[in-house]
Structures are given as structure tokens and as C-alpha cells.
Amino acid sequence: xxxxxxxxxxxxxxxxxxxxxxxxxxxxxxxxxxxxxxxxxxxxxxxxxxxxxxxxxxxxxxxxxxxxxxxxxxxxxxxxxxxxxxxxxxxxxxxxxxxxxxxxxxxxxxxxxxxxxxxxxxxxxxxxxxxxxxxxxxxxxxxxxxxxxxxxxxxxxxxxxxxxxxxxxxxxxxxxxxxxxxxxxxx
Numbered sequence: 001x002x003x004x005x006x007x008x009x010x011x012x013x014x015x016x017x018x019x020x021x022x023x024x025x026x027x028x029x030x031x032x033x034x035x036x037x038x039x040x041x042x043x044x045x046x047x048x049x050x051x052x053x054x055x056x057x058x059x060x061x062x063x064x065x066x067x068x069x070x071x072x073x074x075x076x077x078x079x080x081x082x083x084x085x086x087x088x089x090x091x092x093x094x095x096x097x098x099x100x101x102x103x104x105x106x107x108x109x110x111x112x113x114x115x116x117x118x119x120x121x122x123x124x125x126x127x128x129x130x131x132x133x134x135x136x137x138x139x140x141x142x143x144x145x146x147x148x149x150x151x152x153x154x155x156x157x158x159x160x161x162x163x164x165x166x167x168x169x170x171x172x173x174x175x176x177x178x179x180x181x182x183x184x185x186x187x
Contacts, residue, residue: 066144067186078183082165083141085110089163093183097166098123100137100152106163107135107154117154130159140169145187147172 070078070093078093084102087110094101108114117133132153140150151168170176175186 067184068143068145070142070183070185072181072183080142082163083139084163085138087111091163091165093170094164094166095170097164099166099168100140100150101132101155101160101164101166102135102152103155103157103160103163105157110137112154119154119156121153123153125159127159130155140165142185145173145185147187 068080070080073079079091080093082089082091084100084106089102089106089110091100102110104114104117107117112135117135119131119133121132121134122129123132132155135152135154137150137152139146139148141147147169150172170185173185173187175184177184
């Protein structure tokens with residue numbers, strides 16, 4: 001009987017060896033990958049671990065995603081039909097404008113009250129200095145592109161006769177650039 005207890009069980013099948021090695025690699029990866037990615041694994045009463053990932057602060061995220069191609073107009077300007085706060089507005093892309101710029105009449109049509117406008121800021125325009133009020137647009141859309149919380153300025157009607165889509169909108173896109181006589185906006 002003593003000899004039966006010391007007798008080897010037998011050879012381990014190669015398939016079982018592979019499974020054990022694979023399981024060991026998975027276990028090692030599960031403990032090391034979170035550290036490599038800069039995450040922390042927190043365990044609590046629940047059976048599944050909770051992974052917390054540190055995320056860098058980003059500008060206000062866009063509401064939708066897409067790409068729009070604006071052909072150049074007769075004067076070589078890129079313009080199109082936008083929706084601001086859900087209302088249709090024809091606008092001209094102006095990469096030289098810091099903000100989206102609208103006039104008082106357009107602001108009223110968009111639901112921005114004249115009582116809320118404080119024309120105390122002076123900006124430099126192509127026609128010289130002009131007084132404007134600061135405003136925040138809830139959303140600005142063109143085609144499938146939707147952007148939220150866009151900074152804007154409101155000018156008096158006699159100072160601005162068109163809507164300018166400036167950098168406060170463009171900088172929230174992933175990219176924009178001229179190609180084959182058109183301007184591609186990509187979110």
C-alpha cells in the first residue's frame with residue numbers, strides 16, 4: 001500500500017498545460033494592465049471589480065458628429081444655412097472672427113432678449129471698432145454637425161448685416177479645411 005501512495009499520477013496532457021499557462025497569463029495581465037493604463041481597480045462587496053479611469057477635462061463636448069462640405073460662394077466665401085438655437089440662420093464662415101457674430105434682429109429671433117444685452121465690449125472689425133454684447137448660444141448646427149454652448153457677440157443692426165460663424169464654433173470641431181474649392185467641417 002505504501003508504494004501506491006508514492007506512485008506518480010501520470011503525465012499532464014499538453015492541452016491542460018496550455019490552458020493553465022493561458023489562465024496564468026490572463027491573471028497576470030488582469031493585475032498589471034490597470035497599472036500600465038493609469039487606472040485603479042477598486043474592489044468592494046460586489047463580485048465584479050470597478051475600474052476607475054482618470055479622464056482629462058475637455059471643452060464642452062459636441063452634441064452630434066458628422067461632416068459637412070460647404071462650397072465657396074461667388075466671392076470665394078464659405079457660407080451655408082445653419083440652425084442656431086433651433087432656428088434657421090444663413091451664416092458666413094469667418095476664421096478671422098474670434099466669436100460667432102449676430103446682429104440684434106437675429107438675436108431677438110433666436111430668443112435672446114434685448115434687455116439681456118450689455119453693449120459694453122469694444123471689438124475691432126474690418127470697419128473699425130464696434131460695441132458688442134456677449135451671449136451664449138445653446139446650440140449651433142449645420143447638417144449633421146451639432147455643437148453646444150457656443151460663445152457669441154451681438155452687434156447693433158447697423159454694424160452687422162450678416163451672421164458670421166467664427167472661431168468660437170470652429171474650434172469645437174475636430175477639423176476644418178479647404179479642399180477642391182469647398183470647406184470641409186468635421187466633428
